[in-house]
Amino acid sequence: MKPTMTAVLAAMALTAPALAEPVKVGMITTLSGGGAGLGIDVRDGFMLAMQQANNPDLELVVEDDQQKPDIAVQLADEMIQSEKVDVLTGIIFSNLAMAVIPSAVAQGKFYLSPNAGPSALAGSGCDPNYFNVAWQNDNLHEAAGAYANDAGFANSFIMAPNYPAGTDALTGYKRFYEGELAGEVYTQLGQTDYAAEIAQIRDSGADSVFFFLPGGMGISFMKQYAQAGVDIPLIGPAFSFDQGILQAVGDAALGVKNTSQWSKDIDNPTNKAFVESFQTEYGRLPSLYASQGFDTANLLLSAMGKAEVTDADAFRAALEEADFASTRGDFRFGPNHHPIQDIYVREVVKEGDVYTNRIVGVALKDHADAYAAECQM
């Protein structure tokens, strides 16, 4: 009996490369509450790529973190211990990412971030099993600072909520911006009334306003800014100008310049096909979050074609190659597994009844993050 068993096992081992091991992916993302639009776009983009690849070896479990760190941690434990997933992905918000990712990669799981890119995970806290497919948090703000120089602005008023991503945003802007500051204001997280700040902006003599106010905060600010009749030009990262938000802001956003690593008019076949198929499938235009979800799935699928997930070293090497057609065109990973990519300047325009963005220039070419040098893998 025993020799036969060994023979069978040996035969199985020999045939293993042909029979690909299935890869189970756990997606923890925000599907309820005020931030749900972001998570839904990431999920939909990811599922669109899966559907197009039609790879039976890829299995996906999706759970809602309700934008709460404790729930995200609980879901991650459940996915690792009961569901036995190989790869985790999906988290939108940096505070949740910090709660989940370090322990997940310490347990030998791969984590592919479709959005959050906290600096702590890009520098000394980087990990071989952690890949960010979107950006390091500072990138779009750095690009906004570079754009302000190009546009000849020399006296910016800068504003962000008083929490880690907000201070990172202003730091990122100042890292590239060379002019003077007309004012620097930290607002409350979740603040909805900006009358006091708008009065300060009008009074400050600024020639430009840089703001990072994600989600509903940005909608509130832009509407109130337009109603107050202030005409100092606005600059911001794409987070306040994505497809979901623009329709709620309306005319108040027209003409505003914003920086993004993705736009629906980036001219490459992958992006064209992505925008078209996303619209057919879901009946709305994709946002940058959707493109990030789509790219994350395609990165994973490209690695699955090259290596078994059970062979962690080979799988990691396959991920590092980033051998997939990105919606962004050129895409590669830096030494800390964060993207090196172009960041564009977009302008909000109206196409028919729909508010959207078009590219007006490149803010930073082949841009890598500021923390890569601190990363030792």
Place this chain on the structure above:
Amino acid sequence: MPRSVRCSALSASLLAEQVLNGLQLGVMLFLMAAGLTLVFGVMGLINLAHGSLYMVGAFACAATAAATGSFWLGLAASLAAAAAAGALVEIAVLRRLYARDHLDQVLATFALILMFSEATRWLFGSFPLYLDVPRSLAGAVELPFGIRYPLYRLMIIGVGLAVALGLFWLIGRTRLGVRIRAGEADREMIAALGVDIARLYTLVFALGAALAGLAGALVGTLQSVQVGMGEPVLILAFVVIVIGGIGSIKGALVGALLVGVTDTLGRALLPSALGAFMEPSGATAVGSAIASMLIYVLMALVLVVRPAGLFGARA
């Protein structure tokens, strides 16, 4: 690295504008707090779902305005929808909770928040809705002393003060007001005197809900109409009624204006005031941190001096 330059001189017109901003925020908080304090005063009920009624008002206004193109129809719809939702919730759920203790009420109304949020998402989707000021109220107007102020915000101040006057008249001068005050004082007695207490409660609750809906519609126009928009305002409304004294409309008005002006002026003045004796970037960080807790400090101070709030009857 850019150099920080701060403008330390604060012009009188900027200060006046910030006071107006504070008044406007206060008036908006009053619309929320009035309903909350009325319901607590008359029925002894803690209603966490008051913020959801605010959200219902905003969504009803946005949806109606989008369908008909008229902001004013939207405003009417927000009153109707919030009042209807309030009456429905009172009859279906809250009626069973008046005799229970506050913990049961908090649990049940918290469950209502979750149900309202998910139902709204189910109906309207996860993306914020569009709602803008009507054309007739767009733009800013010149006020005396060189202040430019958005017309729409002036209208909010006007509407809020009108609602306050209306409520004082309703509570102080009408038959319904007499019953409400009597219900506050002794609910068994007025039931024994033949007043239909169940109907009175439904009416009061619907009135409070309509005010929350009105606030939601008015403010939704300035802000983002999205699921979960009611909860941050709810917290401020609770601060307001604690400061003003639970159950008192006058307290709600004074408390709301105090909170609105304190919050706005704190945000506007503290960072630059601290800049006088600190280095600028530190002043910004410390100033905004203190500004964000200023209203809670105010609440604590009021409670130390008057534990029942400024106009509170009961402790």
